[in-house]
Amino acid sequence: MNIGEAAAASGLSTKAIRRYEEGGLIQPRRLPNGYRVYSEADVVALRFTRHARELAFPLAEVKRLLELWRDRGRASAEVRSIALQHVAALEAKAASLQTIAGSLRHLASACHGDSRPDCPILEELAR
The missing domain is CATH 4.10.810 (Virus Scaffolding Protein; Chain A)
Structure with missing residues (x-):
């Protein structure tokens, strides 16, 4: 899906999505013409990010929480500590x-x- 569709599906603006991409929270696939292509996994990560930001987590903590969420071998103690x-x-x-x-x-x-x-x-x- 394109950035507009990802924005609609995640509840974020296209500007926020670009900012989160620049911050390394998501890494959409790029077509040869440079357009971004967002997967369902990217949209789920964007929704995760939106919820974390609604809870006022700073971007650095959101990034760490995303890393922990993606890591199925994580220890919940670290998430709780954060x-x-x-x-x-x-x-x-x-x-x-x-x-x-x-x-x-x-x-x-x-x-x-x-x-x-x-x-x-x-x-x-x-x-």
Whole structure:
């Protein structure tokens, strides 16, 4: 199938498919004229990638997970370790975002939000 058909079958854009190919996640066959030909296995790998990206896995981790998925002799312990490390990173990011939201909430509560030019939000950003 061509890239448009692979995009429709995988739920990804053609741009994303090209990016994933450049990143080495898939390697479609090339015809003599340079056109890419995607197999059903490529589409399955693209769907896998889309799901992993929806779970916010970085591309390097997606690539490793794809390698493990393709390796039938893999140890599930490595997959679990990758997933738990990702959970820890997501939780740290969530905590950081909560702190940022709290800071902004505090600044917004200190702002009068009226016609006066005084604004603690802008003053804090200028520091």
